[in-house]
Amino acid sequence: MAQDEGTLVVKAPRHVAIIMDGNGRWAKMRGRPRLFGHHAGARRVREIVEACPDLGVEYLTIFGFSTENWKRTQIEVAGLMSLFRSYIRKEARALREKNVRVRFIGDRPGLDEKLRTLMDELEEMTSGCTGTNLTIALNYGGRDEVARATKRLAEDVAAGRLDPARIDEETLPKYLDTCVLPDPDLVIRTSGEARISNFLLWQSAYAEYEFIDTLWPDFSRDVFASVMESYGQRERRYGAVRA
Incomplete structure (x- = not known):
């Protein structure tokens, strides 16, 4: 954080990850079914993605559906899967x-x-894009990701492609789903809940967290900008002490 002629210069997080929580409660407050809230939340995603360049955010990762979300009612799960398919079809051209x-x-x-x-088609369609990097976590769980990565690592050891004596904390990230992404600098959870819900467990070891009361469908560009400003007031030391 620097000063320029009395103006506060805020350093933006390069990678922001968001746990988009509160769709169901937002709908309930309006006397509507939970899926109504999920549709409202999906529409909010576009605004936040489009805000990233102005806020200096290069990478945005959003938690769309967790491995635990299969425990919800069959109607809600089916509705969410339909919403994901619809979202990709409607937003593909705009994203590119x-x-x-x-x-x-x-x-x-x-x-x-x-x-x-x-999903494959959208990844291919946008593979040449050089702006904001949007990562969508679907059927994702942090523990599941680490388990799958460990299995692939073990297979490489068994096949003689990896020397177990050379495995260190830099090795496993190469097997994670996020191997081409930088670790998140900031993780935001909306709706007032203060837990991480099995999201990016390995990657967020040194991330800053911001738990806010705003429900996801109400998470506007202005709210996002306010959180970025709050982040800019923090001092990240990664275990060191200030000199």
């Missing part, structure tokens, strides 16, 4: 026109074939 590179993380085999195909 906005120069947004899209990636998906999570356990893809657990998703239906139509959705997986759309």
Whole structure:
């Protein structure tokens, strides 16, 4: 954080991850079904993605559907899967026109074939984009990701491609779903809940956290900018002490 002629210069986080919580409560407050809130939350995503360049955010990762969300009612899960398919179809062209590179993380085999195909197509369609990097976590769980990564690592050891004596904390990240992404600098959770819900467990070891009361469908560009300003007041020491 620097001073320039009395003006506060705020350093933006390069990578922001968001746990988009509160859609159901937002809908309930309006006497509507939970899926109404999920649709409102999906519409909010575009505004936040488009705000990233102005706020200096290069990477945005959003938590769309967790491995634990399968425990919800069949109606809600089916509605969410339909929403994801619809979102990709509707937003694909706009994302490419906005120069947004899209990636998906999570356990893809657990998703239906139509959705997986759309995910693959969107990744390919935006592969040449050089603006905001949007990563969408679908059927994602931090523990599941680490387990899958460890399995691939063990397979490489068994095949003689990896010397176990050379494994260190820099090795496992190469096997994670996020291997091409920088670690998040800031993790935001909306709706007032103060837990991380199995999201980016390894990657967020030194991330800053911001738990805010705003429900996700109300998380506007202005709210996002306010959180960025708050982040800019923090001092990140990574275990060191200030000289």
